[in-house]
Amino acid sequence: YERQFHVTPDPAKLLAHDLTLKDIAEALARNNTNVGAGYIERSGQQYLIRSPGQVSTIDDIEAIVVARRDDVPIPLEQIADIREGSALRTGAATQDGQEVVLGTVFMLIGENSRTVSAATAERIEEIRPTLPPGVQVNALYDRSALVDKTIATVQENLVIGAMLVIVVLMALLGNLRAALITAAVIPLSMLLTITGMVEQGVSANLMSLGALDFGLIVDGAVIIVENCLLRLGEAQRHAGRALELPERMSTVFTATREVFRSSLVSVIVVVLVNLPIFTLTGVEGKMFRPMAFTVVVALLAALALSVTFVPAAIALFMRGTVAEDENKVIRAAKQWYEPVLRFALARRVPIVAAAAALVVLSAFGASRMGSEFLPNLEEGDIALHALRIPGTSLTQALAMQKQLEETIKGFPEVSHVFAKIGTADIATDPMPPSVADNFIIMKPRDQWPDPDKTMPELVSELAQAVAGVPGNNYEFLQPIQMRFNELIAGVRSDLAVKLVGDDLDRLLEVGGAIEDVIQGVPGAEDVSLEQITGLPLLTIEPDRDLLRHYGLNVADVQDVVRIALGGLEVGQVFEGDRRFDIVVRLPEALRTDLDVIGRLPIPLPPSGHSWPGDADPIDPATEQPAYVPLGEVAKIDLSLGPNQISRENGKRRAVISAN
Numbered sequence: 001y002e003r004q005f006h007v008t009p010d011p012a013k014l015l016a017h018d019l020t021l022k023d024i025a026e027a028l029a030r031n032n033t034n035v036g037a038g039y040i041e042r043s044g045q046q047y048l049i050r051s052p053g054q055v056s057t058i059d060d061i062e063a064i065v066v067a068r069r070d071d072v073p074i075p076l077e078q079i080a081d082i083r084e085g086s087a088l089r090t091g092a093a094t095q096d097g098q099e100v101v102l103g104t105v106f107m108l109i110g111e112n113s114r115t116v117s118a119a120t121a122e123r124i125e126e127i128r129p130t131l132p133p134g135v136q137v138n139a140l141y142d143r144s145a146l147v148d149k150t151i152a153t154v155q156e157n158l159v160i161g162a163m164l165v166i167v168v169l170m171a172l173l174g175n176l177r178a179a180l181i182t183a184a185v186i187p188l189s190m191l192l193t194i195t196g197m198v199e200q201g202v203s204a205n206l207m208s209l210g211a212l213d214f215g216l217i218v219d220g221a222v223i224i225v226e227n228c229l230l231r232l233g234e235a236q237r238h239a240g241r242a243l244e245l246p247e248r249m250s251t252v253f254t255a256t257r258e259v260f261r262s263s264l265v266s267v268i269v270v271v272l273v274n275l276p277i278f279t280l281t282g283v284e285g286k287m288f289r290p291m292a293f294t295v296v297v298a299l300l301a302a303l304a305l306s307v308t309f310v311p312a313a314i315a316l317f318m319r320g321t322v323a324e325d326e327n328k329v330i331r332a333a334k335q336w337y338e339p340v341l342r343f344a345l346a347r348r349v350p351i352v353a354a355a356a357a358l359v360v361l362s363a364f365g366a367s368r369m370g371s372e373f374l375p376n377l378e379e380g381d382i383a384l385h386a387l388r389i390p391g392t393s394l395t396q397a398l399a400m401q402k403q404l405e406e407t408i409k410g411f412p413e414v415s416h417v418f419a420k421i422g423t424a425d426i427a428t429d430p431m432p433p434s435v436a437d438n439f440i441i442m443k444p445r446d447q448w449p450d451p452d453k454t455m456p457e458l459v460s461e462l463a464q465a466v467a468g469v470p471g472n473n474y475e476f477l478q479p480i481q482m483r484f485n486e487l488i489a490g491v492r493s494d495l496a497v498k499l500v501g502d503d504l505d506r507l508l509e510v511g512g513a514i515e516d517v518i519q520g521v522p523g524a525e526d527v528s529l530e531q532i533t534g535l536p537l538l539t540i541e542p543d544r545d546l547l548r549h550y551g552l553n554v555a556d557v558q559d560v561v562r563i564a565l566g567g568l569e570v571g572q573v574f575e576g577d578r579r580f581d582i583v584v585r586l587p588e589a590l591r592t593d594l595d596v597i598g599r600l601p602i603p604l605p606p607s608g609h610s611w612p613g614d615a616d617p618i619d620p621a622t623e624q625p626a627y628v629p630l631g632e633v634a635k636i637d638l639s640l641g642p643n644q645i646s647r648e649n650g651k652r653r654a655v656i657s658a659n
Helices: 011-016 021-030 056-064 114-132 143-173 176-183 187-201 219-239 245-279 284-305 309-316 328-346 348-367 394-409 456-468 479-489 505-518 545-550 554-566 594-598
Strands: 003-009 035-042 047-053 063-070 070-073 079-086 091-095 098-100 381-386 414-422 436-443 473-478 495-500 533-542 567-577 578-584 601-603 628-631 634-642 647-649 652-657
Touching: 003 011, 003 056, 011 601, 021 554, 021 567, 021 578, 047 567, 056 070, 056 079, 063 309, 091 479, 114 143, 114 381, 143 187, 143 219, 143 328, 176 187, 176 219, 176 309, 176 436, 176 554, 187 284, 187 309, 187 567, 219 245, 219 284, 219 309, 245 284, 245 309, 284 309, 328 348, 348 414, 381 394, 381 456, 381 479, 394 436, 394 456, 456 473, 473 479, 495 505, 533 554, 545 554, 554 567
Parallel strands: 003 578
Antiparallel strands: 003 079, 035 047, 063 070, 091 098, 091 414, 381 436, 381 473, 414 436, 495 652, 533 634, 567 578, 601 628, 647 652
């Protein structure tokens, strides 16, 4: 609630004293200023001249003289009520059914979200001890939690992948030292890859590091190691003894040169496959270019290590006898494989026909399945978009929000829920009071009653529960996913049909038909047409013919409406280094009464215009202005109007969305 000082005149008292709202505004402005008047010199000193005249209390405001009638001053307190109040609110924030003040940290373009989040958390800890009693500051949503979980997933995948490759190498190569030399390519190539990423500003994330395949990385090294072991065994057999270092170096050099082309070709093929990704632009480029860069750099690093480090390490460390025979794993595999191979070769036609039939059957099955180019990343939290009837007041929206949050908090998996309703003081994300962005933050999965419950199952249960809260429609998304959808396409949901046209009624008609079609599509959820109509409006439309008859301008009517209903800032009250606006407007009980609004007096200009059928309203002796009721010169109408008008490329549009 933004503190203000409200001056709320009584329209009847204004008429009784022949005063207008403008008179009050002008009196407040004339009696709430400080004036400087240069300086004077006395006795060799210079004195600055000032005349303070600002009000500092309600008593000061009440004592301001608005006018004189029959030589009697009329103070403001005789015709208006002065009290502390608050500005008209356009939005609110809630947490677990209670109103709170919500702050959002905005990150500069190009910054790292994890770094910014961590720095913000540190600054909050610095602020916490300075807060007054009864005030707490808590982080409700921290994106770094998801980033940390993603990094942990990448680390786990990399470690497990490396361990599996090492185990397989030891089993198949049959030589511990050779397996360790080959496996050493993994951390060394990772070191070179991360160095390249740092130099090029490529972040380590699920897309970039998650694409690394350690099997491909050690592929070239395995080829070279196997051929080196084969040639060293042959050389030892011919020499009848263990080889000396110069002999091992010569043998390894020859063996590496023999298979270098094969190793190079395998790397080039994978690199060429990734090159087209570098041509991607826009969002796709931002997402996939880091992946392609990481894969290409890792493969090139592994290739360089395969022809430098690996041969050198083999020549240095393979000093003992090198066995030429196959290890037990290979022999066991051959015992199982050879009979199967002989069986297949003896029945070539049926085997090929069966394989072809399987391919056709699989292709048919794949054509009937859904597919995703990029599966959704499960963020772990839920974004719930609550839509209410257009025109729902902020007070009513808060009552409905409390009921909604109490329902959500009933789930044992939910840690807390908070929401943004309407438009904040800084309108970075403008919405009407009928719309609320809810963020449902989940507990760690090990604290769930059923840790094996999937997120879609939980969302389905939430949807069923909140459907019982009247007056709401919902869209379920994820916090970061929702924001990215909005940034990319201007729409929060996964799927959007944009309908373009000039006629709002026609947009609503065709949009409703498209909404019906999408609702019939299997798998479509949260189908809704943008709320483009249905906003209650109080329209006060001046009648130009009557205005001309009374000698009034449209602005004369609009000024009265603006001051009486919307309020006019006429000055400020200072308390220390804080300042609060002084606002003139009608009392709240009168602002909402249509009869009172219709009787608002519009001052007539001091001339001889007449009322229809009546005598001159101006007293020639006093030249005091007469008044005409607002309802006499303007049409006051309650109707439904556009709820929002969205444009894209200069044209009106409506959006039918679904998940």
